[in-house]
Amino acid sequence: MLCVDDDPGILGALERVLRRTPYKIVTALGPKEGLRQASELEPDLILLDMMMPGMSGKEFAVEVRRSLGDVPVVFITGRDDIDEEARQLARDHYIRKPFSNRYVRNIVELLVGDISDERREELEGAVKGT
Amino acid sequence: MQGVVNLPVAIRAARVLMICQPGSDLHEAAGQLENAGHTVRTSTDLGSIWKAPTPTCADLDVAVVDLGMPGIHATEIMTSCDHNDLALPIILVADENDTGKATQIVERPRMLHLAGPLDTLLLNALVALAADMTRRLREWKSHMAQLEQEAEDRAQSLEAARSEIEKSLHDLQQAQSQLLQSEKMASIGQLAAGVAHEINNPIGFIYSNMNTLSGYVATIKEFAQRCGKAHESLLAGNAQNAVELVRELDEWSSETELNYVLEDIESLVAETVEGAERVKKIVLDLRSFSRAEEDHKTTVDINKGLEMTISLCRNELKYHCEVVKELGDIPALICFPMKLNQVFMNLIVNAAHAIKDKGTVTIRTRQDGDDIFVHVSDTGCGISQEHLDKIFEPFFTTKPVGKGTGLGLSIACSIIAQHSGEITVESEVGKGTTFTVRLPIVEPEDA
Numbered sequence: 001m002l003c004v005d006d007d008p009g010i011l012g013a014l015e016r017v018l019r020r021t022p023y024k025i026v027t028a029l030g031p032k033e034g035l036r037q038a039s040e041l042e043p044d045l046i047l048l049d050m051m052m053p054g055m056s057g058k059e060f061a062v063e064v065r066r067s068l069g070d071v072p073v074v075f076i077t078g079r080d081d082i083d084e085e086a087r088q089l090a091r092d093h094y095i096r097k098p099f100s101n102r103y104v105r106n107i108v109e110l111l112v113g114d115i116s117d118e119r120r121e122e123l124e125g126a127v128k129g130t
Numbered sequence: 131m132q133g134v135v136n137l138p139v140a141i142r143a144a145r146v147l148m149i150c151q152p153g154s155d156l157h158e159a160a161g162q163l164e165n166a167g168h169t170v171r172t173s174t175d176l177g178s179i180w181k182a183p184t185p186t187c188a189d190l191d192v193a194v195v196d197l198g199m200p201g202i203h204a205t206e207i208m209t210s211c212d213h214n215d216l217a218l219p220i221i222l223v224a225d226e227n228d229t230g231k232a233t234q235i236v237e238r239p240r241m242l243h244l245a246g247p248l249d250t251l252l253l254n255a256l257v258a259l260a261a262d263m264t265r266r267l268r269e270w271k272s273h274m275a276q277l278e279q280e281a282e283d284r285a286q287s288l289e290a291a292r293s294e295i296e297k298s299l300h301d302l303q304q305a306q307s308q309l310l311q312s313e314k315m316a317s318i319g320q321l322a323a324g325v326a327h328e329i330n331n332p333i334g335f336i337y338s339n340m341n342t343l344s345g346y347v348a349t350i351k352e353f354a355q356r357c358g359k360a361h362e363s364l365l366a367g368n369a370q371n372a373v374e375l376v377r378e379l380d381e382w383s384s385e386t387e388l389n390y391v392l393e394d395i396e397s398l399v400a401e402t403v404e405g406a407e408r409v410k411k412i413v414l415d416l417r418s419f420s421r422a423e424e425d426h427k428t429t430v431d432i433n434k435g436l437e438m439t440i441s442l443c444r445n446e447l448k449y450h451c452e453v454v455k456e457l458g459d460i461p462a463l464i465c466f467p468m469k470l471n472q473v474f475m476n477l478i479v480n481a482a483h484a485i486k487d488k489g490t491v492t493i494r495t496r497q498d499g500d501d502i503f504v505h506v507s508d509t510g511c512g513i514s515q516e517h518l519d520k521i522f523e524p525f526f527t528t529k530p531v532g533k534g535t536g537l538g539l540s541i542a543c544s545i546i547a548q549h550s551g552e553i554t555v556e557s558e559v560g561k562g563t564t565f566t567v568r569l570p571i572v573e574p575e576d577a
Binding site for chain 2: 007008009010012013014016017019020051052053054056078079097098099100101104
């Protein structure tokens, strides 16, 4: 799993939140580093800051999908800037700052976890409710 | 010889008061005067001339006094004249016996002396002349009064106009300072969304880290409890149990990755504190920027103000612009620092907005002779010649309604003028724009 953000504080926090999950987490500071890591690691999920200097989250997602295929992305945003394009790219999955740790873990588990239908239903409810 | 009296046409009928004894020559002459067209009243009381309140004198044009009348004294007439502001001419009629009396009085203004045996024709002419004099005097007085009134009216209306102008000047100054403030607030408003984002990031990870930290604290608490239990059983001499507890503790520790927690806790706190510092800085910058009034100048380093302003505008810039700072070695400047920052913010935000896709904003300061120069350049869309002529005009804007007030640059101009400096602009469509602010280090005396 890859986290891309231009703010090291956010990366640090996400790393801690996802530390005790079964997934390996790699962080990248900024879109350039993010693209490099993405092509190297071929991650199963990308957590992606919407606004980064040099390249927006949407541009990043389009770029990454071109080489890696249909990798799921979750946008991290502090604004109400989820437009139709972003909605489609992230399939309605985004993390709003400030975020709760549980919400981040839930959405990650929902997207990449090997989970039962029951658990999936439960997580979908939790993610929608927040 | 008594007959036709040829009075000048301008002389009209006079209203006459005669002080004389019935049966005297003067009393007899009253009839002659009336025949000549005058109105005559007779009285034996000298006081009836001036005892009357002044307004009643208005129905008299001239008084005739028979000095030969018993009980009439020159001094009495004089004192009365001195103490009464009578604009009434008095004709003194005196025969040879009373000439002495008359000469004393005639010195006084508006006293006429008719000496010798009574000549009715002469009296008639004198009465007419005196009455004409009274009329002229009264006309002159009322004209004067009218002039005075007019002057007073004019003075009053001038005063009214002056206070009106003063009031509108005051209103104008009030409006101007409100305008200055509201333009500043509008530019802050434009930044607000960006600032919210700037604050949201640190708040985001502070919030998350605090949650993580509370998990760490629970772990550390349990570690302490487990240590405590092992310690107790060791003290109780139950070594075997203590060893068992420590073994459990080790197992628990590796399971919970206690070492990681202990290691990470310091960097977690450090990162969180750094985030809090960021929020603090943004809030402080914003607060000092939005401070309403600066009433006196202070000595500041313009470069510091620029750094602060750039950091406030960071969000407008960082996603699509490369920001190049070339802050030169410049002396401190006596100025209104926040007003200057308002100008810089305006120029920097304009530069950021001029760049549609990707570009560079360069902020440069330098000293040249007695001036400090601040250049804000962008590689944006540029400004057409047609617009260049208008950009410093109030309310000129190319932004859609509600996006810009159109006041930014005109206010910037007036702020820089307050510092005896100037703003100039160079632009090429498609290449970019450079705004240059020149600020004299020492302002001229009269500034």
